[in-house]
Amino acid sequence: MEVKDVMNPDVVVCNPEDTIGDVARMLKQNNISGLPVVENDRVVGIVSEGDLLKLLEVPEHTGLWLPSPFEVIEVPIRELINWEDTKRMLDDIGSKPVEEIMKKNVYTISPEDSIEKASEIITRHKINRLPVVEDDKLIGIVTRGDIIRGLGKL
Template structure:
C-alpha cells in the first residue's frame, strides 16, 4: 500500500502570520505554487492560503449579501481597487483560513484521493503531532498514480 509519506512533498514553502499580502502574491507568482501553509516558529500549522483567498480583501464585506450583480456594468468608485491594502495592511493572518482537512503520513493514497474529491480541494497539509511535515498536491497525486504504473 502506498502511503502519504512515500509521495508527499517535503520541501514546503511556508509563511508566517505576519507575511504581507504583497509577499504572498510574490510567492504564488515566482514559485509556481497555489497553496501556502501558515506556520509558527515551531512549524505548527495555523492555517492556509490559496490563490482564491488572496483576492477576497479587494471585495467589500457586504458583497456576499448580493445574489446577483449582472445588472451592473460600471462599479464606479469600487473599480479603483483599494491598493493601500497591498501596503502591508493585510498580512497572512487576516486572510488565512483554517485547514479543513489535514492528513497523517501513514494514511493511504486512496484516502487522499477520497478526501480531495469529497472536499473539492487541491492540496492537503500533512501533519504529525500538529507540526507540518509536508503537503500533497494534485500534481503529487498524478505523479504517484500514473508514473508508477508506467515505470
C-alpha cells in the first residue's frame, strides 16, 4: 500500500507569519495536534501542540531556599509579581510569529512511497505526521492514524 492510498489531501496549514495564538486556535478548531508551515506551496516548517506546550515550561528551581523572618512578608509580594510577569509573557507569546517556534527540519514523504517507509520514518524520528510532497509542493499529510486505518483495510 502506498502513502497516496492513506494520506489526507485536505491539509490544514499555516504560514510563517501567522501568530502562535492563531495557530493554537487552528489546532483547536480543526481538532488536530500539528500542522505544516507552508510558504508558496512549499513546506518550510512544522508546528505541533508539543511546540506550543514547550513555551509554558518553567525552569526548575534548584537548591533549597528558606526565607528569613523579614522575607516572610516579601514572599507573597514576590510571587504576585512573578505571576503578573508570567501572564504578561503569555500574552506576548501569542502575538509572536509561528516561525519563531516551528521545527525547520521537516521529514517529508512522496505519495508513491510505501506506508511501511512512512511508518519507519515516523517511528524512528518519534513524530506524529509526515507532509506528503510531490515536486517540492505539499499535496497531503499522513499521520500515524492514517497508516493504522490503512493497515486495517488490508
